[in-house]
Amino acid sequence: MARPKSLQHEFRRDEILDIAAQCFAERSYPAASMNDIAASCGTSKARLYHYYDSKEAILFDLLDRYTQRLLALIGQAEATAQRRSLDERAALHELIRTFLDEYEHSATRHIALLHDTKFLGEAQRELILDRQRDVVSAVTRFLTRAYPHRLDARNQTALTMMLFGMINWTFTWLRPGGAMSYPAFAEEVIALLERGLAPAA
Template sequence: MPRGRAPGYDDQREMILAQAAQLFALRGYPATSMNQVAEACGLSKATLYHYYKDKYSLLVQIAEGHVLKLRALLVEVEAAGLAPEPRLRELILRFVQEYTDAQHAHRVLTEDVRFLEEADRERVLGIEREVVAGISRAVAVLRPDLAEARLAKPLTMLLFGMINWMFTWMRPNGHLGYDAMAPLVAELFIGGLKSLRPAQLLEACGHATA
């Protein structure tokens, strides 16, 4: 009979991914060795290879795991059947909260995805595009006129710009934590969304590019 996994196997894998993500984020994927990952985890290199066959497999798991979690949050909120504004607000809150423990993974996704082989990179970026499309749908449902003006996706990217780069300036023990920032981001984005007038924006853009 095949040997079953030892208790705590999955927890150990997650711990290794977390340590590797931190190293990749701080040092860069190319500059990080499996020896350094093993040391950070308090494991021997042989034990580390029991969980992951090489550094590349760690990179794939970190990047893909991060976008899969975001897609799962999107699917869960969409399935809840909320009205347009509560749906978008809940998505923003959940995404900001997810980033609380995923700062390093997100940095790896944004900076080290280029080191993935083509098939892996396209799969990860494809999931990421699904997530962006899901938020764009939520924006479009709340403001159909913005979707008609082809502004839903640009506005979605502005939202992600707020969320994605919070980890570059927020201090872990600062005055405001992610739980406090999440409703602020939601209020700022949705409040701004309500005040937008597509015709005026497009007219201004036309004058700017004329």
């Protein structure tokens, strides 16, 4: 019987994923090598292979964990909305705050998700893409429930992608410690939705 992985082993894998995500963001996935990742980890390539047998294995584990995390955040937002008896709009607003809080701390993972999924093998790529579709479907449900007078079968996709367009690319311009914080930007997105999607007073 195989020996179970130790907590230290999993902790080290988490560290490797953090560093690899940074390498992919700075150099690009194709340009970053196992040597680069090992050097950034302060270890040898041989030692790195003890944890991952290829660069693609690192990328898949990175994206696998991150997409599971995004789906878990959606589940948490739904549970929070039920527990606090939030109305549908307040539930959507809470989800936006939750996503942007996550994005502030996982920019390099998000860059990998947006740019590097295409480098996975077919089966792994489809798994990650299916998770992304699940995230989009969930956000569409939140939006449709929050603004039922504005969303229907004709415009659901467009308005959902409009929302993602506002929040998904923050890593390109919204810097922690800058003129606007991630929480402040979340409130701006919410205010724009309310003014743009809410019925006229």
